[in-house]
Amino acid sequence: MSRIPLSGLPTRAARWSATHPWRAIGAWLAFVVIAVGLSATVSTHEVTDADYRLGESGRAATLMEQADLDAPPTENVVISARAGDLDNAQARAAAADVADRMAGLDGVAGVGDAVSSADGTALLVPVALTSDEIDAAPLLDATAAVQEEHPDLRVEQAGDVTIGDAIDERVGEDLQSAEIVSLPITLVLMLLAFGALIAAGLPVLLAATSVAATIGITAPISYLVPAEPTVYSMIVLIGMAVGVDYSLFYLKRERQERASGRSTLDAVTIAAETSGHAILVSGGAVIASLAALFVLTDVTFNSLATGAILVVAVAVLGSITVLPALLVKLGRWVDRPRVPLLWRLTRRVRTGTISGRLLGPVVRHPVAALVVSGLVIGALAVPALSMKTHQASAETLPHDIPAVQTLRHITKAFPAEGTYAQVVVTGVDEAAATRGLDALAAAAGKDDHFAVDGAQVRTSADGETSVIDLALPFDESDDRAADAIERLRDRLAPAALDDLGPDVSWAVGGDAASSLDHANRQGDRMPLLLGIVLLLTMVMMVLAFRSVLLGLVSTVLNLASVGVAFGLLSLVFQHGVGESLLDFTSPGFVIDWIPIFVLVVLVGLSMDYHVFVLSRIRELVDRGMPAREAVHRGIADTAGVITSAAAVMVSVFAIFATLSMMEMKMMGVGLAAAILIDATLIRLVVLPAVLVLLGERAWPRRRTGRGGPGAPATPEVPPTTWTSTSGELVPVNR
Incomplete structure (x- = not known):
């Protein structure tokens, strides 16, 4: 067995895990079990109403709370006619019935006098409550009883408690539906990528355990950063996406190395030096992007950033430790049991064959490709210039909730x-x-x-x-x-x-x-947030690839992706394009936290593809291949993995686009559509066109020896044995 020089954290971690597999697997299982145990034994410290207060409105709320002038939680019973004009006598009798039935219930502080609407079409009975934690069921039962006694009237109830309970129930149903659907879809996509059950299951297993461990860790950390209720949805969303992607990158490379004749241990080590390094860099880029949310000093974004950073860090840790250990223990059993048709299909299609031909026109005509793709991206981004944002309100709640x-x-x-x-x-x-x-x-x-x-x-x-x-x-x-x-x-x-x-x-x-105060705060800090996100990711790219040009290219492409995402959000949710298809009614604005969340998540996740592609090109350049051919071959070699990874992310996010809660729908549409365009138009057209035009200037040379770090999956081929004919990379002496 040939020895491969070790360099970098991913390689060292993978080598140790590969040579001590049971220790690595046992440590990971212990970590997950302990983390899950924390969530069962440590209560979560959630945000309070006071944590959301901001600016002058926050000062007003604090003054009212200190003076005990807060309006008590209230339920309102509205009485109207089922048809025609409202009979005032009947309505007053129903209102008296409501007061009689409500007055003696637990949690009711008092029932106010019935108030008639200005046009006389409705009567309102306010019911003051002692707390917003009471059980609303008895109140709803009382309202239902009044409705039964007065069938000619419409007697309905809504208020702080009933609406809160209905929203909580709907959110729970939505998330349960998303979880049930996302797992089988992800497994099917992994089967299509690998053609074998174990290989398909490993990425899903790692992602699921990463999510479970992060949710457990969140409980004690919530005493430092209070947990916002939506943080768990975000952990599942981000954790499944990055967990599957990182495992996919690593596993694909390990299989390529084994197919080229490497031993399992050497294949795992090379995968660590290449894909493992890319995972570490892209994970760092995601974390840096998410960390920028802290500049908003907003309790919601603090919680979301903390949860997302934790799950990404855990997924990276699992990818460079327990995954190599599992691959070594499984060996060639990772390709078992095989799904006959899918296995033959995945083995028959040679890496880079289809994508290499599709890239041909881009490589031959980079200027034309850049102009056309730029026009498309610009057209999609234009609606972002008129995007209107606002906090979630009654207009954004699902209309089908009674x-x-x-x-x-x-x-x-x-x-x-x-x-x-x-x-x-x-x-x-x-x-x-x-x-x-x-x-x-x-x-x-x-x-x-x-x-x-x-x-x-x-x-x-x-x-x-x-x-x-x-x-x-x-x-x-x-x-x-x-x-x-x-x-x-x-x-x-x-x-x-x-x-x-x-x-x-x-x-x-x-x-x-x-x-208004929240909108002003976000408007003031949005440029700072965008600047920090782009600056941090650019610095990471410069440090990772030792190229300022690549750092600048990454920044411009990230801006393009963000522009497309914002444009689509505005087009769909502000202007109502596709309302019937997505089953919603446009509120005329985008919920204010969605663009910020989409910005940091999209920039972070798109770096996964970007770093993976550039790492492959960097390998080929370091082996001596001319930049033009290295761009063509590197993108062609990674296109299949990128397509599989993007399919997982787009599928997971698209599920959220089908949910009834508007926040989830906006987040799903924005991320799914933007990542689809990012992984296709931007990474497979704009990126190669720009890199071909930049040529050798983007790649400072740093040669490595044969079999050294970054060795490609195929045997080393001198640059002179490759030629570009009609835009397709063709081996001459092979």
């Missing part, structure tokens, strides 16, 4: 129950605060941006803090709602409140104000 339908009915009939601004005053006596807030309400009543009829001042028990709710006759996502908040802050509130006294302090809060 509580959501009722909520829309309530907010339409009773605007004050929908969007509103809260103005909080402290630092003056109750009389002065009331006088100022009443004056503010009077001024707002003359402004078309407000609907303040009946607005009442509420004052804390100690008389030191007062608040008034000013209704806005717009949906929260309407630009006019943001204009109303700015009018309050810049003109109306200062005019009415600043003269109350030298110690007066006031703040404008509420959901619309919170949305």
